[in-house]
Amino acid sequence: MERRTIGAGALEVGAVGLGCMPMSWAYSGSRQRGDESLRAVHRALDEGSSLLDTADMYGPFTNELLLGRALKERREDAFVSTKVGLLVGEQHIVANGRPGYVKRACDASLRRLQTDVIDLYQLHRADPEVPVEETWGAMAELVRAGKVRALGLCAVGARGGRRSSGRLYDGTIRQLRRVQQVFPVSAVEAELSVWSPEALDGLLPWCEAHGVGFLAAMPLGNGFLTGRLTPGQGFEPDDMRARHPRFTAEMMASNQPIVVGLRRVAARHGDAVTAAQAALAWVLAQGRHVVPVPGAKRERWVSENAGAPRLRLTPQDLAELAGLPGAQGSWE
Numbered sequence: 001m002e003r004r005t006i007g008a009g010a011l012e013v014g015a016v017g018l019g020c021m022p023m024s025w026a027y028s029g030s031r032q033r034g035d036e037s038l039r040a041v042h043r044a045l046d047e048g049s050s051l052l053d054t055a056d057m058y059g060p061f062t063n064e065l066l067l068g069r070a071l072k073e074r075r076e077d078a079f080v081s082t083k084v085g086l087l088v089g090e091q092h093i094v095a096n097g098r099p100g101y102v103k104r105a106c107d108a109s110l111r112r113l114q115t116d117v118i119d120l121y122q123l124h125r126a127d128p129e130v131p132v133e134e135t136w137g138a139m140a141e142l143v144r145a146g147k148v149r150a151l152g153l154c155a156v157g158a159r160g161g162r163r164s165s166g167r168l169y170d171g172t173i174r175q176l177r178r179v180q181q182v183f184p185v186s187a188v189e190a191e192l193s194v195w196s197p198e199a200l201d202g203l204l205p206w207c208e209a210h211g212v213g214f215l216a217a218m219p220l221g222n223g224f225l226t227g228r229l230t231p232g233q234g235f236e237p238d239d240m241r242a243r244h245p246r247f248t249a250e251m252m253a254s255n256q257p258i259v260v261g262l263r264r265v266a267a268r269h270g271d272a273v274t275a276a277q278a279a280l281a282w283v284l285a286q287g288r289h290v291v292p293v294p295g296a297k298r299e300r301w302v303s304e305n306a307g308a309p310r311l312r313l314t315p316q317d318l319a320e321l322a323g324l325p326g327a328q329g330s331w332e
Contacts, residue, residue: 001014001015001016001047001048001049001306001309002014002015002309003015003048004213004288004289004290004291005213005289006120006150006186006187006213006215006289006291007150007184007185007186007187007211007212007213008184008186008211008212009149009150009184009186011079011119011120011149011150011186011213012079013050013051013079013291014047014048014049014050014051014291014306015284015291015308015309016049016280016284016291016292016293016294016305016306016308016309017049017050017051017052017053017079017081017215017291017292017293017294018040018041018044018049018051018052018053018293018294018295018296018302018305019053019217019218019293019294019295019296020037020041020052020053020054020058020063020066020067020295021053021054021055021058021063021295022295022296022297023037023040023063023066023297024037024058024059024062024063024066025057025058025059025060025062025063027239027240027241027295027297033297034066036297036298036299037066037297038066038069038070039299040296040297040298040299040301040302041066041067041070042070042074043299043302043303044296044302044306045070045074045077045078047302047303047306048306049302049305049306050077050078050079051079051081051215051291051293052067052070052078052079052080052081053081053082053189053215053293054067054080054081054082054083055082055083055084055086055122055124056082056083056084056086056105056108056109056112057083057086057087057088057093057124060088061108061112064082064109064112064113065112067080067113068112068113068114068115069114071113071114071115072114075114075115079119079120080113080115080118080119080120081118081119081120081121081122081152081187081215082109082113082118082120082121082122083121083122083123083124083154084102084105084106084109084121084122084123084124084139085097085102085123085124085125085126085127085135086124086125095124095125095126095127095128096127097123097126097127097129097130097132097134097135098127098130098135099134099135099137099138100138102135102138102139102142103138103141103142106118106121106142106147106148107147110147116147117146117147117148117149118147118148118149119148119149119150120148120149120150120151120152120186120187121139121142121143121148121150121151121152122151122152122153122154122187122189123135123136123139123151123152123153123154124154125154125156126175132175132178132179133178133179133181133182136151136178136179136182136183137182137183139151139183140182140183143183150186150187151183151184151185151186152185152186152187152188152189152213152215153172153175153176153179153185153187153188153189154188154189154190155169155172155188155189155190155191155199155203156169156171156172167198167201167202168198168199168201168202168203169190169198169199169201169202169203170202172188172190172203173202173203173206176188176206176210176212180210185210185212186212186213187212187213187214187215188203188207188212188213188214188215189214189215189216189217189293190203190214190215190216190217191216191217191218192204192214192216192217192218192219192283192286192290192292193216193218193219193220193221193225193279193282193283194221194225194258194262194279194282194321194324195221195224195225195246195255195258195326195327196218196221196327199214199216200286204286204287204290207289208287208289211289212289213289213290213291214287214289214290214291215291215292215293216283216286216290216291216292216293217293218295219279219280219283219292219293219294220276220279220280220294220295221246221279221327222240222241222244222246222247223241224246224247224252224255224258224259225258225259225262225275225276225279226274226275226276226279227259227262227263227274227275227276229247229252230252231249231250231252231253231256232249232252232253235247244329245329246327246328246329248329251328251329254328255327255328255329257324257325258324258325258327259275261320261321261324262275262278262279262321263275263278264320265278265313265317265320265321266278266311268317269311273311274304276294276301276304276305276308277304277305277307277308277311278311278313278317278321280292280294280305280308280311281308281309281311281312281313282313282318282321284308284309285313285318292308
């Protein structure tokens with residue numbers, strides 16, 4: 001697989017990563033099977049999708065434990081990214097950026113992942129009660145202690161930003177400027193896809209200008225851009241899409257032209273090329289510093305996603321995808 005670099009430290013990863021959250025968190029619980037997910041992780045590493053993206057809150061904790069089983073055998077093949085800063089309660093999630101907590105959480109993640117070092121340690125969310133510089137300073141100490149190789153920041157996603165004025169990621173950019181004064185940022189993770197292109201306005205150019213890698217979360221639109229979801233199919237109660245404004249039957253039907261456009265572009269490159277690969281190729285075309293991290297928990301989808309870097313979109317393809325209608329949902 002094509003290789004790309006993250007940040008000024010030139011950390012090298014496969015051009016397409018693997019988002020591990022669906023294996024343990026936020027998607028249909030009845031379809032989460034540990035052995036099947038473990039095979040998917042091994043397939044990703046076989047394909048060259050070396051970046052494995054997880055977080056301590058996924059499960060919580062069970063996603064890191066799952067990855068630890070694979071890393072115990074194949075640590076040298078993997079680039080491990082995990083996150084800190086969010087605590088999961090019975091019915092709520094809260095931020096915790098206190099320096100002491102960050103250090104304890106890192107040690108716990110290392111134990112669960114069965115590794116001596118985390119390649120990329122990301123701040124999941126800034127704690128509103130703790131200056132972000134203090135949290136980031138504690139994370140920088142982990143780098144100096146040899147427990148972490150590089151630091152990253154997760155941007156606040158579209159769901160929280162739709163109601164605010166101005167560009168969606170202006171607040172994230174202000175945070176980045178602050179933490180850069182403490183210790184270099186190697187990567188930013190934020191949503192980016194054909195139907196959620198907001199990061200192109202400000203955040204992605206900022207990363208490119210500052211030598212910061214960009215991890216594109218949800219590049220397949222929570223599965224919608226694969227074209228395999230049927231309007232009105234319904235979702236299990238624990239699946240986040242059951243409460244997602246773009247996944248009502250009406251909105252899924254309204255957004256079908258986006259999938260049709262992806263299929264049309266994919267068909268020009270061969271019968272075996274899929275809408276999902278076209279969607280990932282669009283993300284890859286946004287810059288050499290961009291690495292899409294699609295979530296998957298089955299070997300079949302991992303292999304399909306890993307084939308996306310071989311698809312080279314033409315200027316005509318990119319213009320056609322840029323002209324697709326915007327996604328519809330109650331956020332608009």
